[in-house]
Amino acid sequence: MSASVANLLFLYAPIVVLMVFSFNASRLSAGWQGLTLQWYRLLLEDEALRLAVQNSLVVAVVSTVVATGLGVCAAVGLERHPFRGREVVEGALLLPLVIPEIMMGVSLMLLFLLVNLPLGLITVTIGHAAFNVPIVLVIVRARLRKLDPSLEEAARDLGATSWQAFRGVTLPLLMPAVAGSVLLAFTISLDDFIVTFFTAGPGSTTLPLYVYSMVKSGVTPAINALSAILVLVSMALIGASLALQRR
Amino acid sequence: MAESSVELRDVSKRHGDTLAVDRVSLVIRRGEFFAILGPSGSGKTTILRMLAGFESPDAGDILIDGRSVRGVPPNRRSVNLVFQTYALFPHLTVAGNIAFGLEMRRVPAAEIAARVAEALDMVRLQGKQDRLPAQLSGGEQQRVALARALVNRPAVLLLDEPLGALDQQLRMDMQVELKTIQERVGLTFICVTHHQEEALTMSDRVAVMRQGRLLQVGSPRDIYEAPQSAFVANFIGRSNSLTGRIETVNGLRCTLRAADLPAAALVAATCPAGAGIGSPATLMLRPERLHLSADVQVDGYDNMLPARVCKAIYNGSETQYLLALSDRLSWQVLVPNVGNGQKRFQPGESVFLRWRADDAVVMPE
Numbered sequence: 006m007s008a009s010v011a012n013l014l015f016l017y018a019p020i021v022v023l024m025v026f027s028f029n030a031s032r033l034s035a036g037w038q039g040l041t042l043q044w045y046r047l048l049l050e051d052e053a054l055r056l057a058v059q060n061s062l063v064v065a066v067v068s069t070v071v072a073t074g075l076g077v078c079a080a081v082g083l084e085r086h087p088f089r090g091r092e093v094v095e096g097a098l099l100l101p102l103v104i105p106e107i108m109m110g111v112s113l114m115l116l117f118l119l120v121n122l123p124l125g126l127i128t129v130t131i132g133h134a135a136f137n138v139p140i141v142l143v144i145v146r147a148r149l150r151k152l153d154p155s156l157e158e159a160a161r162d163l164g165a166t167s168w169q170a171f172r173g174v175t176l177p178l179l180m181p182a183v184a185g186s187v188l189l190a191f192t193i194s195l196d197d198f199i200v201t202f203f204t205a206g207p208g209s210t211t212l213p214l215y216v217y218s219m220v221k222s223g224v225t226p227a228i229n230a231l232s233a234i235l236v237l238v239s240m241a242l243i244g245a246s247l248a249l250q251r252r
Numbered sequence: 253m254a255e256s257s258v259e260l261r262d263v264s265k266r267h268g269d270t271l272a273v274d275r276v277s278l279v280i281r282r283g284e285f286f287a288i289l290g291p292s293g294s295g296k297t298t299i300l301r302m303l304a305g306f307e308s309p310d311a312g313d314i315l316i317d318g319r320s321v322r323g324v325p326p327n328r329r330s331v332n333l334v335f336q337t338y339a340l341f342p343h344l345t346v347a348g349n350i351a352f353g354l355e356m357r358r359v360p361a362a363e364i365a366a367r368v369a370e371a372l373d374m375v376r377l378q379g380k381q382d383r384l385p386a387q388l389s390g391g392e393q394q395r396v397a398l399a400r401a402l403v404n405r406p407a408v409l410l411l412d413e414p415l416g417a418l419d420q421q422l423r424m425d426m427q428v429e430l431k432t433i434q435e436r437v438g439l440t441f442i443c444v445t446h447h448q449e450e451a452l453t454m455s456d457r458v459a460v461m462r463q464g465r466l467l468q469v470g471s472p473r474d475i476y477e478a479p480q481s482a483f484v485a486n487f488i489g490r491s492n493s494l495t496g497r498i499e500t501v502n503g504l505r506c507t508l509r510a511a512d513l514p515a516a517a518l519v520a521a522t523c524p525a526g527a528g529i530g531s532p533a534t535l536m537l538r539p540e541r542l543h544l545s546a547d548v549q550v551d552g553y554d555n556m557l558p559a560r561v562c563k564a565i566y567n568g569s570e571t572q573y574l575l576a577l578s579d580r581l582s583w584q585v586l587v588p589n590v591g592n593g594q595k596r597f598q599p600g601e602s603v604f605l606r607w608r609a610d611d612a613v614v615m616p617e
Contacts, residue, residue: 153337153339155335155337155339156339156341158304158306158326158333158335158339159333159335159339159340159341160341160352160356161305161306161325161326161327162304162305162326162327162331162332162333162401163327163332163352163353163356163400163401163404164327164328164353164356164357164404165327165352165356166327169356173352174341174343177343178342178343
């Protein structure tokens with residue numbers, strides 16, 4: 006009991022401190038000088054920040070859609086259509102989960118330079134889709150494994166083509182897992198810094214990159230306010246994702 | 253229209269190293285309730301899956317309504333399967349499950365509604381159309397699976413261990429119900445089961461399989477009373493056996509001398525085709541065909557052997573006696589409990605066993 010309390014303190018105390026100080030009237034984070042909402046107001050007026058938020062959302066939406074499509078296909082292929090060398094393909098698909106993210110960022114950047122793709126929103130989106138595919142794959146496949154394969158056979162027996170059987174039976178039953186992985190992939194994309202750092206170019210600054218550039222010119226309470234918002238949004242999305250997967 | 257509903261011509265199927273189905277040929281008539289009976293691993297389910305189109309034969313051909321179904325995918329066969337696990341779609345209601353096949357075939361909505369209502373009626377599930385499968389009992393789920401298949405009016409309905417998941421009482425009710433429904437719709441039903449009672453009660457004909465081979469096909473009565481092999485005799489019902497050599501042949505009758513009986517004992521039986529003096533043979537005798545008496549009586553029975561009661565087991569409707577005929581031979585006898593001062597034998601008592609020659613089946617080895 007006391008161990009878990011200590012654990013929670015260790016994990017959440019910095020975040021709580023950060024949130025509390027986002028309401029601090031002092032320009033310096035050191036002392037408390039009364040409540041204010043001026044830092045949140047400041048954020049609303051920041052044009053560069055608005056652009057960063059927009060970039061982040063575009064990248065998150067597009068990369069999540071791409072990763073979900075690919076991940077669901079890979080899960081169905083691996084689980085329902087055994088083929089020679091399946092283990093190798095599976096290992097290769099799951100590799101991004103275990104290699105250090107910085108390696109992935111560097112190698113993606115090198116690849117884009119090699120094929121002469123200018124760094125920008127497109128490259129960031131490709132990078133995010135790449136690390137989100139295995140996440141979707143793992144979650145959807147776990148659900149698929151629990152489905153009785155005879156359900157799909159029953160649909161085929163009742164006159165459905167393979168596609169109709171997938172569309173009418175398998176996919177609806179996979180929906181909680183798909184929705185859960187969409188939220189998780191969206192959150193991870195929204196929060197990603199390292200891969201984004203290596204694959205972003207001029208004009209493709211995302212929210213985490215923007216926070217980083219603000220920090221370089223000194224930690225202001227405005228950063229606290231922005232971080233507080235990011236943390237709350239991420240926690241809400243992950244909570245929703247877990248709730249969906251439990252269904 | 254072809255007379256046969258389903259025909260298997262020399263069908264073989266290999267699963268890895270084992271021959272799951274070994275050169276099976278079979279003709280199933282239109283409107284027949286046909287059971288394929290066998291222990292697990294006998295190849296019966298593989299045959300069903302080949303008929304449904306989930307597997308294809310390695311050799312031979314399958315004809316449905318006189319046409320080869322080679323290369324025809326499951327969704328384009330006029331065959332429907334009731335799965336052992338029912339495989340009801342958990343996200344669809346009862347009505348949604350039943351309508352699935354009609355929707356896939358683009359039947360007009362008004363007709364779908366009418367046929368779903370008719371199917372619900374047939375399986376007595378009126379008023380439950382909006383439930384989800386998880387809200388139904390096992391017996392109700394079974395009936396939804398049946399309705400979902402029947403509503404498509406297939407040429408052949410396939411049933412995979414249809415009553416396997418039900419408890420004993422429900423199983424007996426459903427046996428009668430399935431048979432009634434089959435007679436009403438007049439479709440060909442092919443039922444795979446390892447449960448011999450199910451096969452005997454419901455079917456017009458039964459095929460017995462073992463290790464991929466077809467052993468015998470016939471009416472339940474043929475299969476039970478005239479088994480052509482020791483496996484069939486023992487798999488369907490209980491059976492006593494006696495091995496020996498044919499001693500004399502006299503027209504349709506023969507006598508058998510058994511190694512496990514005293515030298516003086518000769519058993520009279522019906523002579524099997526192709527058997528000669530001296531050929532080895534096995535005699536099979538159903539436990540309910542044997543009669544017990546305390547003293548020597550001959551009245552109309554062809555055979556009488558002395559025995560000792562080892563065990564008497566009271567089963568309610570009948571008493572099962574385990575008897576020792578010699579040191580090496582024990583048989584069982586079923587005596588219906590008819591009351592009225594019926595003689596009850598105790599373990600250790602000496603009794604006489606009697607039976608008619610044509611109650612036993614003799615099979616040449």
